Amino acid sequence: MFFIPNKFLFICMLLGSTIFSISANSWLGAWMGLEINLLSFIPLMSNTKNIFSTEASLKYFLTQAFASSTLIFFILLSFLIYLNYMNLNLNNLMKMFMLSSLFMKLGAAPFHFWFPSVMENLSWNMNLILLTWQKIAPMILISYLNFSLYYQMIAILSTIIGSIGGLNQTNLRKIMAFSSINHIGWMISSLIMNNNLWKIYFFIYSILTILMIFIFMNFNIYFINQIYLTMNFNLMSKFLLYMNFLSLGGLPPFLGFFPKWMIINNLILNNHFFILIIMSIFTLINLYYYIRLTLNSLLMMNMEQKWFIKINYKMNFNLMFLMTLSLLSLPLCTLFYLIF
Structure with a gap:
């Protein structure tokens, strides 16, 4: 994909638009960066070999276009209100609408309706971009608007919906989508206290997501039953895959627990006990379907059909090394956190 000239052009536009958006010194410049980002990602989503990618790109375009039009409308309206009336209450109302449009771009609950269905119809390459790079610009713009009460409400809703939504899913792309919504809730809760917390959380979340994808x-896997059939012949690969699943869910002592531990610690220090209890309970639900998926596969070693032909699947050594490193790096992160 990266060596096709037109795809390479849109990849460069995608990277440049995000940098342009987060480095803009005005909301109009940030909005322009988001628009360039949208228009460069749509051609990358389209794939003639996948008939469902057209539906996904249309859903993505309509949702993002609506969020962008809402954002620019309330940017201009808030500027006019502040210029003419200097009314703080009205300005907070405009800020809430601007945040809502950015949360829709991000895919946070309750504006998540488009996110699982778009991910379901895309390839893993595009899902990787959608789960990681496409979240950077909206998150940084959200951090500019300090609105603690609204942050708490969105964080709680995202954690609840991200946990419950993935319970009965067999499609791995949908499971990753609802898991992402749950992680968005944790990142938004970190904005209440410290902007640096969500950067650390997002960095570790991106590493784990990249490894999973x-x-x-x-292995060309899209559904849970394909894991059972495909990876039964490589126990080490399957073991590392499920340990990374548990790490993504935030189970100690894996790396994914480290950013959650930091946020829990800061929530306790800032007396945000209600949001902490709600998010912790529903994150356990998120971890439950990861553990259920893991146990079903590790305990049942012969679930394939008798007529299924065994194929020698081999995993890249570099990938296995990175997976192992992600599992064993929690002690180093813990030492770093305690020292600094």
Whole structure:
């Protein structure tokens, strides 16, 4: 994909638009960066070999276009209100509408309706971009608007919907989508206290997500039953895959627990006990369907049909090394956190 000239052009536009958006010194410049980002991502989503990608790109375009039009409308309206009336209450109302449009771009609950269905119809390459890079610009713009009460409400809703929504899913792309919504709730809750917390959380979340998607791409896996059939012949690969699943869910002592631990610690220090209890309870539900998926596969070693032909699937050594490193790096992160 990266060596096709037109795709390479849109990749460069995608990267440049995000940098342009987060480095803009005005809301109009940030909005322009988001628009360039949208228009450069749509051609990358389109794939003639996948008939469902057209539906996904149309859903993505309509949702993002609506969010962008809402954002620019309330940017201009808030500027006029502040210029003419200097009314703080009205300005807070405009700020809430601006945040809502950015949360829709991000895919946070309750504006998440488009996110699972778009991910379901895309390839793993595009899902990787959608889960990681496409979240950077909206999150940084959200951090500019300090609105603690609204942050708490969105964080609680995202954690609840992200946990419950993935319970009965068999499609791995939908499971990753609802898991992402749950992680968005944790990142938004970190904005209440410290902007640096969500950056650390997002960095570790991106590493774990990239590793998971690389595994799915390597084995061409899209559904849970394909994991049982495909990876039964490589126990080490399956073990590392499920340990990364548990790490993504935030189970100690894996790396994914480290950013959650930091946020829990800061929530306790800032006396945000209600949001902490709600998010912790529903994150356990998120971890439950990861553990259920793991146990079903590790305890039942012979679930494939008798007529299924065994194929020698091999995983790249570099990928296995990175997966192992992500599992064993929690002690180093813990030491770093305690020292600094």
